[in-house]
Amino acid sequence: MGTDSERSVYLDHAASTPARPEVVAAMVPWLTEHPGNPSGSHAAARAARRAIDDARDHVGVLVGCLPGEVVFTSGGTEADNLAVDGVVRATGGLPVCSAAEHPAVLEPVRDSGGTVVPTDAAGRIDLTVLTEVLDAAADDPGTSVALVSAMAANNETGVVTDVAAVAAVVAEHAPDAVVHTDAVQASAWLDLPVVVRGAGLVSITGHKFGGPKGAGALVVRAGVPLAAVLRGGGQERERRSGTQNVPAIVGLGEAARLMVAERDAMGHRVGDLRNRLEDGLVAAIDGVRRTVPDGTPRTPGVAHLCFDGIESEELLFLLERDGIAASAASSCASGAQEPSPVLAAMGVDRVTAAGSLRLSLGWASTDADVDHALAVIPTAVERLRTHARSVQSR
Amino acid sequence: MTGVDRSGGPVMVAMSGGVDSSVAAALLRDAGHEVVGVTLRLWGGESDSGCCAVSDVDDARRVADALGIEHHVFNLGDDFERDVVAPYVADHAAGRTPNPCVECNRHLKFNRLRHRASALGFDQIATGHHARIVERPDGTRRIARAVDSGKDQSYVLHMLDQAQLAGLLLPIGDLTKDEVRRHASAIGLRTADKPDSQDVCFITRAHGREDFLARRISLTPGRVVDGDGIQVGAVDSVELVTIGQRKGMALAGGGAPRYAVAVDLPTATVTVGSADDLLVDETPVDGLVWTGGPVGTVSLTAQTSAHGTAEPVTVDAGPEDGPSDGPDDGPAQWLVRWARSHRRVAPGQSVVFYDGDEVVGGATAS
Numbered sequence: 001m002g003t004d005s006e007r008s009v010y011l012d013h014a015a016s017t018p019a020r021p022e023v024v025a026a027m028v029p030w031l032t033e034h035p036g037n038p039s040g041s042h043a044a045a046r047a048a049r050r051a052i053d054d055a056r057d058h059v060g061v062l063v064g065c066l067p068g069e070v071v072f073t074s075g076g077t078e079a080d081n082l083a084v085d086g087v088v089r090a091t092g093g094l095p096v097c098s099a100a101e102h103p104a105v106l107e108p109v110r111d112s113g114g115t116v117v118p119t120d121a122a123g124r125i126d127l128t129v130l131t132e133v134l135d136a137a138a139d140d141p142g143t144s145v146a147l148v149s150a151m152a153a154n155n156e157t158g159v160v161t162d163v164a165a166v167a168a169v170v171a172e173h174a175p176d177a178v179v180h181t182d183a184v185q186a187s188a189w190l191d192l193p194v195v196v197r198g199a200g201l202v203s204i205t206g207h208k209f210g211g212p213k214g215a216g217a218l219v220v221r222a223g224v225p226l227a228a229v230l231r232g233g234g235q236e237r238e239r240r241s242g243t244q245n246v247p248a249i250v251g252l253g254e255a256a257r258l259m260v261a262e263r264d265a266m267g268h269r270v271g272d273l274r275n276r277l278e279d280g281l282v283a284a285i286d287g288v289r290r291t292v293p294d295g296t297p298r299t300p301g302v303a304h305l306c307f308d309g310i311e312s313e314e315l316l317f318l319l320e321r322d323g324i325a326a327s328a329a330s331s332c333a334s335g336a337q338e339p340s341p342v343l344a345a346m347g348v349d350r351v352t353a354a355g356s357l358r359l360s361l362g363w364a365s366t367d368a369d370v371d372h373a374l375a376v377i378p379t380a381v382e383r384l385r386t387h388a389r390s391v392q393s394r
Numbered sequence: 395m396t397g398v399d400r401s402g403g404p405v406m407v408a409m410s411g412g413v414d415s416s417v418a419a420a421l422l423r424d425a426g427h428e429v430v431g432v433t434l435r436l437w438g439g440e441s442d443s444g445c446c447a448v449s450d451v452d453d454a455r456r457v458a459d460a461l462g463i464e465h466h467v468f469n470l471g472d473d474f475e476r477d478v479v480a481p482y483v484a485d486h487a488a489g490r491t492p493n494p495c496v497e498c499n500r501h502l503k504f505n506r507l508r509h510r511a512s513a514l515g516f517d518q519i520a521t522g523h524h525a526r527i528v529e530r531p532d533g534t535r536r537i538a539r540a541v542d543s544g545k546d547q548s549y550v551l552h553m554l555d556q557a558q559l560a561g562l563l564l565p566i567g568d569l570t571k572d573e574v575r576r577h578a579s580a581i582g583l584r585t586a587d588k589p590d591s592q593d594v595c596f597i598t599r600a601h602g603r604e605d606f607l608a609r610r611i612s613l614t615p616g617r618v619v620d621g622d623g624i625q626v627g628a629v630d631s632v633e634l635v636t637i638g639q640r641k642g643m644a645l646a647g648g649g650a651p652r653y654a655v656a657v658d659l660p661t662a663t664v665t666v667g668s669a670d671d672l673l674v675d676e677t678p679v680d681g682l683v684w685t686g687g688p689v690g691t692v693s694l695t696a697q698t699s700a701h702g703t704a705e706p707v708t709v710d711a712g713p714e715d716g717p718s719d720g721p722d723d724g725p726a727q728w729l730v731r732w733a734r735s736h737r738r739v740a741p742g743q744s745v746v747f748y749d750g751d752e753v754v755g756g757a758t759a760s
Contacts, residue, residue, distance in 0.1 A: 313468055317514050338469065350472075387513040 007323040009369045013208075013362030014155060014185060014302055015327060019251065020210035020363065026254040027212060030247035038244050039235060048246050055253025062256040063183070063202055063219050064193025071218045071239045072249050076184040079203035079218035080104035082229050082240065083180040084147060087201070088112045089227035093146025093177070096133055098125035099345035105149050105182055106341075115145075122296040123346045124161045125150050127169055134173035145174045146225075152186035152195050156342040156358060157292050158302030160190065167198025178224050184208055184216075188259065188362065189267050189299040200224040206248070210363050211255030215248035270361050271300030277359060277370045278303040284378040287385075291348065291356060303359040306348065309385050310355040318380040324373060326359050397421070397526065397565040404428040405563060406516040408503055409458065409465070411450030413585040415522030416457040417574045418565040420581060422520055423461055430516065431458040431465040434502060436474035437596045453585055460583060470506055477501035479596060487611045489659040490742030491636045493550075494594055500553045508561060518561050523547045526567035527559055528752060534686035535559040537753040542570040549700045552746040552756030556686060604634055616662035618643045620652075621671065632662045637740040638672060655738060673735035678712055679745050679757035682728045689755070695748045696730055698739045698759070704748050706733035727760060 010018070019027075030051060036044030038052055056067040063070075073079045084095050085108050095114035097105050100123040109116065117129050130148070137143045150166040153159065167179045180201035183192060188209035196202045201224060205216030220226050220239060232241030282288055287308035292298055307315070312328030319326055328340070343353040359373065398421050407419040409431040423429045433454040451467060458465035478497045485492035503521060511519045524540035525548040534556060540546040554562065566574050578586035597603050607613060608631075616632030617625050627644040629635055635643075639654045643664065653672045656665040677698075695704035712727030730745055739745060739759040746756040 311510075313466075314510060314513055317466060321515075339472075384513055391509055391512075 007372055009324045009372045010364065011324060011326045011359040011361060011369065011373060013188075013365065014158070014358065014360035016207045016213060017188070017210050017362045018364050019207070019212050020255060020258060022258060023211055023251045023254045027247045027251040030250050034246070036246075038246060039233060048244075052244050052246060052249045052253075055249045055256070058253040058256040058260070059204070059217050059219075061260055062187065062192060063196065063204065063217075065202070065219045065221065068237070069219050069221055071220055071236045072244055072252075073216045073218055073240055074214055074245070075207070075216040076102070076182065076203050076205035077104040078240075079184075079205070079216050080149075080180075080182055081108050082218050082226070083201040083203060084108035084112065084114075084149065085229050086226040086239075087147040087178050087180070087224070088114075089229075090225035091144075091146040093144040094137070095147040095149065096130070096145055096177075097149040098123075098151075100124075100154055100342045101149060101151055102155050102182055102184070103341075105151070105180075109149065119345045121346055122293050123154050123157055123159050123342055125166060127165065130166070131169055131173055134170065134177075138174065145177045147178050147180055147201075148174070149180040149182065151182040151184075152190065152192075153183070153299045154342060155185050156302075156340060157304050157346075158185065158299035158360075159292055160186070160195075160297040160299065163196055164198050171198070185299060189263070189301060191263070201226075206252035206255050209255050209259050212248045212251040215245055215252040217252070266363055267300045270363070270365060273365055273367065273370050274300055274303050274361050277361070277373055278305065280370070280374045281305060281377055284374065285381050288381075289352075291343065291346075301361050303361075305357050305359075306343075306352045307355040307357065307381055308352075309388055310381055311384075312354060312356055314384050315355075315357060315377075315380055318383065319376065322376040322380065324376060326357060328356050328358060397563060397567050398425040398427070398520075402426060403518060404430070404516050405518045405520050406507070406511040406514070407431050407520045408507060408522075409433050409454035410522065410591070411453035411457075411585065411588075412522065412591060413578050413583070413588050414524065414566055414574055415454070416583050416585045417569075417578050418520055418522040418563075419458065419463060420461055420577070420583065421565040422563065423463060429461075429463045431461075431463055432507070433465070433467050434507065435467055435469045436471060436478075436498070436502065438471045450591075453588065457583055457585055468507070468510065470502055473506050474498070474502060483607060483610045485742050486607055486633045489633060489657050491740035492742045493744055494596075496550050496553070496744050499550055504554055504558050504562070508558060512561075518563055520563040520565055522566055523551060523564055524567060524571070525551050525564055527562065527564055530686070532686075536685055538567075539748075539751040540567045542572075544701075545571045547700070548748075548751075548753050549697055549702075549744065549746050552685075552744060552753050553683060554685065555683070559685075604631055607631070607633065614659075614662045616664055618645065618654075618664045618666055621665065621667055626652075626666065627664075629664055632657060632659060632664060635664050637738045672737050674738050675732055675735055677730045677732070677736065677739045677745060678760040679728050679730055680726070680760050682709075682755060682757035684755040685753060689747075689749060692749045692754075694754070696732075697746045697748065698736075698743055704746075705736055707731060707747070708733075709747065728757060730757075 034047055036048035038049040056070045059070045060067040095109045095112050097109045098117050098119050100119045115133050118126050120126055137145045148170045150161050152163055163181045170177050170179050178200040181196050181199040182203045184205050187204045200221045202219040207213040228239055230241045235241050289306050291304040291306050340353050405422050405427045409415045419431050433451045455465050478494050482492045482494045508519055524545040526538040527535055528538045529535050537548050537551045539548045575586055597606050613631035613633055616629045618627035620626050629643050635654050635657050652666040654664050655667040655671045694707050696707040697704040708731045710729045712729045741759050743759045744756055745759055747754050
């Protein structure tokens with residue numbers, strides 16, 4: 001045994017994608033040649049300002065909003081925190097979200113005393129319960145719902161929520177509330193201007209679609225009440241103070257520009273790879289189930305499976321030794337795998353969830369990657385099951 | 395060095411983030427093994443001590459980086475809760491004084507981790523315990539005391555059986571603690587001067603055992619009485635009283651020291667007595683396991699705490715229908731007879747049997 005150094009297959013694009021070469025090329029001058037701070041007034045500063053405003057235009061096109069509605073952040077987590085905390089602080093109302101949201105939404109919602117709504121079996125917010133929660137709040141003069149957050153695509157499973165349907169419920173039952181959508185996972189795959197229609201706040205981050213880590217954005221539509229969380233120099237129209245990360249924002253803008261041009265073709269190509277991978281594993285291995293119910297809309301990038309009689313940590317260890325980087329649920333601060341709150345919200349029992357595997361593909365994925373995964377994963381699963389049987393029979 | 399060179403195959407080293415397991419990994423690597431370091435994430439709750447803090451995982455990871463070995467984190471939190479924390483709480487609720495570190499070794503490190511290592515292609519695991527493994531002429535193995543008697547951890551490894559010993563390496567048992575630290579320092583490991591962990595990992599220094607237990611079970615205030623049944627003090631939680639304890643019972647000062655000699659949970663009564671009242675000639679034990687089968691007529695000693703002194707004993711099968719708080723079909727009770735009177739052993743504590751410096755078995759005080 002030993003690590004197979006011949007082949008390195010990256011199947012964790014939902015965690016982070018490699019930066020595209022065009023993105024890196026666009027960034028480099030802003031690390032080497034141009035020192036300016038966008039808030040200054042001299043030529044170098046104005047150049048930096050122009051660079052991030054070009055990026056702002058590209059992000060505006062990607063999401064379908066005005067450039068002035070784009071607030072650059074350090075990434076998705078900051079955008080989500082700003083959305084929830086910013087609206088709660090500006091309005092004094094309560095936030096609502098589903099149990100399958102990313103922790104960057106869930107934690108601020110819980111900390112603000114907000115309501116967490118259960119999901120359906122696919123992990124999408126339960127609209128019936130949401131309606132009840134909103135109606136109950138409307139009947140209680142002491143409570144008002146300020147924000148409803150529903151992610152466009154789930155970070156673990158890729159399941160797509162109909163954000164417009166959520167927005168319609170909110171418009172009818174809590175007309176003063178703002179709809180926020182965490183579109184971090186959707187941004188690589190979905191037509192955002194259509195998908196996020198009705199959302200007053202949208203979070204994205206660059207490193208999920210070929211951009212660098214460290215730059216994201218919260219889109220804040222005109223008229224949405226939002227108090228700044230980071231205060232100081234008043235950058236980003238006083239919605240997010242702090243010197244902008246110019247190189248990373250330039251990279252984010254370039255990645256957004258490329259996405260707009262290439263998204264549909266890439267989605268088809270990667271979706272075919274994903275289907276071949278997932279169908280191939282289901283055909284080759286007994287005791288495996290697709291985590292997401294058949295027919296559920298999802299992004300093309302994620303294959304999500306649960307293997308009976310397997311522990312994810314062991315499978316990931318063996319896959320790594322065979323050159324495959326993948327993940328199971330979410331990772332905690334120590335790097336250990338944590339039981340998935342998303343699968344729990346979907347009603348997947350803990351034992352089944354303990355055998356889950358997320359293989360996520362992206363712009364860098366190839367046919368050869370899928371071939372290698374199909375060659376390695378069934379063998380690893382069989383090896384672990386054989387060992388487990390031998391321990392039990394002792 | 396005997397602690398590092400069994401078969402030369404791949405070894406999975408349990409790295410806590412402390413200096414001992416750091417050096418264990420270094421020695422194995424230098425002996426030519428393929429080494430992978432793993433840190434067990436056992437406790438998800440609040441922790442400022444013991445083995446599970448994120449900063450300790452970071453130390454283990456950075457030491458592995460420095461050694462150029464792979465490092466992984468295994469989340470065995472569910473197992474830890476089921477096999478260590480829940481029994482710890484249940485033992486206290488039943489008035490016993492459990493040793494969670496022994497149970498963690500028994501269930502997590504030397505069972506769960508061993509099986510996982512084997513599933514992943516590692517037939518040998520290693521830890522940074524201060525103890526040695528010795529091979530006997532008949533081919534059986536025993537745990538033996540560490541070279542550094544002051545750091546000896548053979549007591550907490552007493553439960554290891556032949557299969558477990560065959561797949562275990564203890565690379566630092568031949569080194570003193572000073573030598574371990576010097577070696578770590580010589581090769582530039584960041585953990586060279588890191589203080590030893592002392593505490594139970596899921597009990598925080600800030601809040602303590604009582605606070606932890608109070609979140610899970612109801613704690614009962616108790617009366618403290620003398621041998622004549624006259625109340626002489628009080629305790630906040632009778633579940634937390636340990637046999638032999640002197641403090642925390644609101645006893646009047648002056649006079650000879652008094653110790654908890656008996657705890658009766660149903661009546662929430664603690665009986666105190668003199669140092670002499672604490673002495674017994676026999677200690678009943680259950681769950682006895684002999685490391686390499688029964689030992690016959692050798693002269694045994696027994697040790698009842700991690701750094702206690704081993705005293706001469708004989709071990710006999712207990713009365714068939716003697717008192718037992720275990721299940722009806724539980725393991726038979728045994729009776730440890732002390733050559734010289736011995737302090738009462740708190741129920742739940744390990745009683746470990748030695749033949750000279752070698753562990754030959756262990757049991758739990760009933």
